[in-house]
Amino acid sequence: MVRLLQIEFIKLWNNRASKILILSYFILICCIALIAAIKFPFGEGILLADLGIFNFPYIWHHNSFIAAILKLFFAIVVVSMMANEYSNKTIKQNLIDGLSKKEFVLSKFLTVISFSLISTVFVFVVSMILGLIYSDYNEVSIIFSDMEFLLAFFIKLVGFFSFCLFLGIFVKRSAFALGFLILWAVFEQILFGILGWQITSWETASKIKSFLPLESMANLINEPYTRLSAVQNVANQIGENLNFDYAVHWHEFLIVLFWTALFVYLSYVLLKKRDL
Known part of the structure; x- marks a missing residue:
């Protein structure tokens, strides 16, 4: 496994x-700290950090939610990683050099897990520092x-990057793979609308939607x-109830798993059946 990871990290x-x-x-991710400097123009000005967004334990929820939005940057890396394998013909060379197709996919998945783990540790360190300063x-x-919430962040990244890995192998071109990712996100919303409007109740449609790939990943960390x-x-002063789960x-x-x-x-399976 170490050898497979070394090959991938060298390529990247x-x-x-x-x-x-x-x-x-x-x-x-480090720039999350800049949120502390945002000031609302009320009275003499209210710093966002003063609202408690960096208080323990809320900070784990907040920072994992924000960092998860940034996963799109690494999604580009994942699909490009596969696109480069095809365009540079390194996948064929790896197989000629003795790497099996199973090991090839495993090397990509290990890379996904590694970066998800590194990202989680990174968010933990950044959040701990900010929390000790502002909490x-x-x-x-x-x-x-x-x-x-950190575990949810890790699982969310692994699931999302695994989806990107599949799209990279399926489509072979990074731009088309990212386009397909966007289309799938739109498809989930359209399916939800059709189910709720024409077929069943909105409550049932929402439950069905929660089993779809991107929606299930999004549900791991709700907005904080x-x-x-x-x-x-x-909200209480204006009569609104924000008692969410x-x-x-x-x-x-x-x-998601x-x-x-x-x-x-x-x-x-796709790589095994495909003639390279």
Whole structure:
């Protein structure tokens, strides 16, 4: 496994575009700290950090949600990784050199897991530093609560990048693979609309939608902002109820893990049947 990872990291690091995108991805995660400097023009000005977005344990929810949005940067790396294999004919050369198709797909999946893990650790470190600087609560029991959001972040990245890996193998061209990704996201929304409008109730349609790949990944980490006490107080004053379910549920993990396994398996089947 170490040998397979070494091969992939060498390929990525020798590709200038991939190197720039990977570095940009991690730099942007660091830029989450800049949110603390955003000031709302109320009275003398209110810093966003003063609203408690960097308080423990809320910070784990907030930062994992923001960092998950940035996954599109690495999605480009994943689909480009496969597109370059075809355009540069390195996939054929790897197979000639003795790498099996199973090992080839495994090397890509290990790369996906590695970057998902590195991203999760990176978010943990950035969040810990910001929390220790800005949080009003520094008790150990509070600091290390709600850590399941980091696990959800990791699983979400693995699932999403596995989907991108499959699209990269299926389409062979990075631009078309990314276009297909966008089309699939639109398809899930259209399917939800058709189900709710013509076939069944909106509640049932929403439950069906939660089993679709991209929607199930999105459901792992719900938006965190209505969870803020300041937002809750404003909502209560105007008679709105923002009592949503922000928790991470085990069945949501299972759905995403199912899609992850399916995408990796389909990637192998597709590569196995394809004449390279």
